[in-house]
Amino acid sequence: MTAMPPNKILKELSLNSICVGYHDKAVVEDASFRIVEGQIGCLLGPSGCGKSTLLRAIAGFEPLMAGTIVLDNEELSSADHVLSPEKRSIGMVFQDIALFPHLTIRDNIAFGLKSWAKRDSQARVDYLLDLVGLSGFGERYPHSLSGGQQQRVALARAIAPKPKLLLMDEPFSGLDAKLREELVPDIRAILMHERVSAILVTHDQSEAFAMADQVAVMESGKILQVGTPYEIYHEPVSRFVAMFVGQGDFLPAVVCGDNCVHSDLGEIHGDLNHGFAAGEKVDLLVRPDDILHDDESQFKGLIVSKWFRGSYFLYRVKLSSGKVIYCFASSHHNHSIGQEIGIRVELDHLVMFASNAR
Numbered sequence: 001m002t003a004m005p006p007n008k009i010l011k012e013l014s015l016n017s018i019c020v021g022y023h024d025k026a027v028v029e030d031a032s033f034r035i036v037e038g039q040i041g042c043l044l045g046p047s048g049c050g051k052s053t054l055l056r057a058i059a060g061f062e063p064l065m066a067g068t069i070v071l072d073n074e075e076l077s078s079a080d081h082v083l084s085p086e087k088r089s090i091g092m093v094f095q096d097i098a099l100f101p102h103l104t105i106r107d108n109i110a111f112g113l114k115s116w117a118k119r120d121s122q123a124r125v126d127y128l129l130d131l132v133g134l135s136g137f138g139e140r141y142p143h144s145l146s147g148g149q150q151q152r153v154a155l156a157r158a159i160a161p162k163p164k165l166l167l168m169d170e171p172f173s174g175l176d177a178k179l180r181e182e183l184v185p186d187i188r189a190i191l192m193h194e195r196v197s198a199i200l201v202t203h204d205q206s207e208a209f210a211m212a213d214q215v216a217v218m219e220s221g222k223i224l225q226v227g228t229p230y231e232i233y234h235e236p237v238s239r240f241v242a243m244f245v246g247q248g249d250f251l252p253a254v255v256c257g258d259n260c261v262h263s264d265l266g267e268i269h270g271d272l273n274h275g276f277a278a279g280e281k282v283d284l285l286v287r288p289d290d291i292l293h294d295d296e297s298q299f300k301g302l303i304v305s306k307w308f309r310g311s312y313f314l315y316r317v318k319l320s321s322g323k324v325i326y327c328f329a330s331s332h333h334n335h336s337i338g339q340e341i342g343i344r345v346e347l348d349h350l351v352m353f354a355s356n357a358r
């Protein structure tokens with residue numbers, strides 16, 4: 001029996017131009033991503049883009065066709081070498097929770113601690129039960145816990161052996177929206193408290209934003225952009241990233257100078273270096289909160305649909321050009337479909353792409 005090991009803190013995990021596939025056919029190509037101590041990374045993308053394949057490669061379940069995976073200066077995987085999963089100091093949490101139904105909660109959490117001295121293992125389980133808010137649930141069985149409680153147990157079980165890195169594959173997708181909203185920040189706080197770095201796989205942008213420090217947006221086996229949630233949302237590098245990570249529209253505009261475009265909603269100024277020349281036709285990204293309802297504005301939009309979100313209204317409004325865009329209004333501005341309202345643009349960044357209408 002071994003004593004409780006000291007905490008192992010990850011310094012850096014890097015995926016360096018990795019290529020992963022099945023039956024000699026690559027499904028993830030040239031993927032690079034990095035997280036450092038205390039960070040939570042996220043692989044975000046639509047179904048089938050290769051997120052789970054990438055995660056399985058980090059865990060050591062899939063070999064690499066090219067590139068390297070390096071954890072704290074140790075090469076875990078390359079095209080001709082794979083360190084086996086159990087030697088990687090990596091824990092995993094999956095969507096389908098997969099607690100052992102015939103074991104108590106306590107025994108589930110202790111599952112990976114069989115080589116530890118009994119007293120240390122018991123102390124660790126007590127500590128984790130308390131940490132995940134389930135003290136007093138140790139003798140119960142998984143079926144008697146709610147989905148959210150079971151997911152907390154799965155987390156406690158995964159971090160019990162003190163892994164350097166936790167991999168989470170769609171861990172919240174089986175939970176209802178309200179529970180997910182409560183659980184996600186809790187799980188992040190627990191990981192931060194334990195100083196366990198993690199990589200989350202999800203197709204849900206709000207989950208990615210709530211959990212992650214670094215997000216890699218994927219499409220068709222490629223990482224399109226890596227950045228903080230703020231960067232990904234406000235400075236997307238492509239139309240796909242822009243639309244995948246949030247609502248918005250592309251407003252046709254013409255560049256009229258440095259940091260300035262002209263559109264149906266007048267001259268719009270913003271601080272992003274866009275690289276387009278004056279006179280070029282562009283599509284400007286406008287998020288719902290960039291277009292505000294304003295009775296005083298000379299620009300009008302006809303309401304074609306609306307959503308009451310409690311603290312605000314979200315409208316779809318049609319401009320005189322026929323273009324339909326989102327518009328944000330305070331919850332007291334309850335207008336009817338078919339009504340014309342004043343709108344104005346208020347944005348800081350000009351994010352634009354070459355016009356599709358050329």
Ligand SMILES: Nc1ncnc2c1ncn2[C@@H]1O[C@H](COP(=O)(O)OP(=O)(O)OP(=O)(O)O)[C@@H](O)[C@H]1O
Nearest residue numbers: 022023027045046047048049050051052053054203
């Ligand atoms: N064992 C396998 N053998 C062959 N092809 C596979 C295998 N596993 C996955 N694929 C294929 O690899 C591609 C990427 O799948 P992957 O599961 O990594 O995507 P994902 O982004 O995680 O999708 P989802 O969110 O639906 O799980 C898909 O085209 C899938 O069909």
